[in-house]
Amino acid sequence: xxxxxxxxxxxxxxxxxxxxxxxxxxxxxxxxxxxxxxxxxxxxxxxxxxxxxxxxxxxxxxxxxxxxxxxxxxxxxxxxxxxxxxxxxxxxxxxxxxxxxxxxxxxxxxxxxxxxxxxxxxxxxxxxxxxxxxxxxxxxxxxxxxxxxxxxxxxxxxxxxxxxxxxxxxxxxxxxxxxxxxxxxxxxxxxxxxxxxxxxxxxxxxxxxxxxxxxxxxxxxxxxxxxxxxxxxxxxxxxxxxxxxxxxxxxxxxxxxxxxxxxxxxxxxxxxxxxxxxxxxxxxxxxxxxxxxxxxxxxxxxxxxxxxxxxxxxxxxxxxxxxxxxxxxxxxxxxxxxxxxxxxxxxxxxxxxxxxxxxxxxxxxxxxxxxxxxxxxxxxxxxxxxxxxxx
Amino acid sequence: xxxxxxxxxxxxxxxxxxxxxxxxxxxxxxxxxxxxxxxxxxxxxxxxxxxxxxxxxxxxxxxxxxxxxxxxxxxxxxxxxxxxxxxxxxxxxxxxxxxxxxxxxxxxxxxxxxxxxxxxxxxxxxxxxxxxxxxxxxxxxxxxxxxxxxxxxxxxxxxxxxx
Numbered sequence: 277x278x279x280x281x282x283x284x285x286x287x288x289x290x291x292x293x294x295x296x297x298x299x300x301x302x303x304x305x306x307x308x309x310x311x312x313x314x315x316x317x318x319x320x321x322x323x324x325x326x327x328x329x330x331x332x333x334x335x336x337x338x339x340x341x342x343x344x345x346x347x348x349x350x351x352x353x354x355x356x357x358x359x360x361x362x363x364x365x366x367x368x369x370x371x372x373x374x375x376x377x378x379x380x381x382x383x384x385x386x387x388x389x390x391x392x393x394x395x396x397x398x399x400x401x402x403x404x405x406x407x408x409x410x411x412x413x414x415x416x417x418x419x420x421x422x423x424x425x426x427x428x429x430x431x432x433x434x435x436x437x438x439x440x441x442x443x444x445x446x447x448x449x450x451x452x453x454x455x456x457x458x459x460x461x462x463x464x465x466x467x468x469x470x471x472x473x474x475x476x477x478x479x480x481x482x483x484x485x486x487x488x489x490x491x492x493x494x495x496x497x498x499x500x501x502x503x504x505x506x507x508x509x510x511x512x513x514x515x516x517x518x519x520x521x522x523x524x525x526x527x528x529x530x531x532x533x534x535x536x537x538x539x540x541x542x543x544x545x546x547x548x549x550x551x552x553x554x555x556x557x558x559x560x561x562x563x564x565x566x567x568x569x570x571x572x573x574x575x576x577x578x579x580x581x582x583x584x585x586x587x588x589x590x591x592x593x594x595x596x597x598x599x600x601x602x603x604x605x606x607x608x609x610x611x612x613x614x615x616x617x618x619x620x621x622x623x624x625x626x627x628x629x630x631x632x633x634x635x636x637x638x639x640x641x642x643x644x645x646x647x648x649x650x651x652x653x654x655x656x657x658x659x660x661x662x663x664x665x666x667x
Numbered sequence: 668x669x670x671x672x673x674x675x676x677x678x679x680x681x682x683x684x685x686x687x688x689x690x691x692x693x694x695x696x697x698x699x700x701x702x703x704x705x706x707x708x709x710x711x712x713x714x715x716x717x718x719x720x721x722x723x724x725x726x727x728x729x730x731x732x733x734x735x736x737x738x739x740x741x742x743x744x745x746x747x748x749x750x751x752x753x754x755x756x757x758x759x760x761x762x763x764x765x766x767x768x769x770x771x772x773x774x775x776x777x778x779x780x781x782x783x784x785x786x787x788x789x790x791x792x793x794x795x796x797x798x799x800x801x802x803x804x805x806x807x808x809x810x811x812x813x814x815x816x817x818x819x820x821x822x823x824x825x826x827x828x829x830x
Contacts, residue, residue: 307762307766405755476753478719481719483719515722517722517723518721518722522752525769549776549779578776578778600775621764632773
């Protein structure tokens with residue numbers, strides 16, 4: 277019923293702006309990356325767009341933030357967030373044109389309130405793959421932190437008071453030491469304040485996306501597998517070979533009044549590379565059956581860099597890149613109330629050359645903001661941005 | 668398909684471990700160490716792109732890479748590199764770009780594991796071969812790569828006229 281209510285008129289479509297270049301420094305040997313946990317590389321606070329990425333313009337890899345007021349014709353020159361080697365920055369929006377960014381630097385994770393603000397170290401031990409989520413008055417961070425031989429997922433509340441960012445105790449999802457690697461956490465704060473976490477977990481000797489949730493950000497429910505087991509456990513398992521199929525890089529979004537939706541890359545069909553799969557939690561804190569996101573034109577292609585983006589009004593879409601037209605383009609599929617619709621290329625992120633690594637967000641008015649990488653071996657890779665209105 | 672299933676079923680009679688890591692006993696190293704070693708030794712690189720828990724990787728390890736002569740051939744003549752298709756571990760490409768091992772899969776457009784990539788000592792790709800392969804396949808690939816035939820012929824042309 278909820279899904280039907282949230283269906284959108286079939287005749288409407290995204291109307292796109294002209295694309296802009298975000299990064300002001302480019303070169304053949306400068307490599308911008310957007311590969312953050314939960315793909316949180318763009319956020320919109322009020323009418324200000326914030327974009328984060330990493331690149332090596334200064335020799336070592338550093339993290340950057342660029343902002344643009346909605347009315348401005350271009351992005352302001354970026355500011356550097358880090359002092360030492362930095363990877364996988366994320367950004368989330370507060371109110372009034374303010375953001376919180378987080379990143380891995382020198383083996384630990386850090387966060388900073390922007391504009392202004394000072395960097396705050398979030399992790400005690402070696403850590404990385406930090407992500408952020410805000411909603412229902414909460415600001416939450418999750419990252420992968422060393423605990424004995426392996427990394428495990430921890431979650432912490434962040435508090436903003438005046439111009440200061442503070443971090444609460446880092447809470448492991450599970451009290452026990454990890455028995456294999458955990459990483460790439462995704463976070464969503466549902467409309468009722470419940471926090472859902474998804475991550476890659478190797479305790480079963482293959483990579484499985486697990487999820488857990490918490491009502492108070494302190495105690496978490498026992499982890500539950502996100503992806504369905506293939507019938508019969510898959511060819512390998514039926515023959516006693518391999519521990520299982522692969523699945524990686526889960527992403528989450530809050531959706532509707534209390535829902536959460538997950539999207540991840542899934543290799544259950546071992547002949548066609550990773551496919552994009554989704555699962556819905558309508559507010560029960562239990563994900564339902566898996567749905568394939570890409571359409572049949574993308575079935576024989578490997579999909580990469582998938583992300584799910586939603587809002588409280590029920591808008592929901594998935595983005596990723598694949599090379600079905602010969603070279604990598606950015607594709608998206610809108611949820612129509614019963615299924616993900618036809619795959620549509622982001623116009624400015626399609627065509628000759630490589631356009632990849634999309635990250636997106638919906639602002640308070642429902643406007644879609646997308647960033648991606650446009651690779652050019654001679655001139656250097658551009659971080660590109662466009663917004664779209666549904667009408 | 669039935670034949671493949673029978674072969675796999677026979678193979679699994681003696682299957683023990685479930686991990687799909689590099690085959691035991693081979694001197695596989697990480698990407699950065701392998702490229703550095705290749706620069707120094709002048710040997711081509713044999714890159715095994717595997718996945719944790721991968722059934723066909725385990726099958727290849729047990730059926731093919733268990734061959735002692737193949738082990739000696741590849742250990743002696745290649746810098747052996749293992750990359751995990753889903754890992755966030757960082758590697759440095761010959762261009763100087765730092766990416767994750769998983770991202771390397773995206774760059775290679777890897778659609779199946781195992782994926783075997785042959786590279787020059789400078790890190791330039793010669794060819795990539797997906798899926799299970801036999802001992803004889805790997806012997807043919809070795810002749811194609813180290814014999815320099817890849818400079819004049821496609822792999823299929825070479826295999827058609829192989830001697």
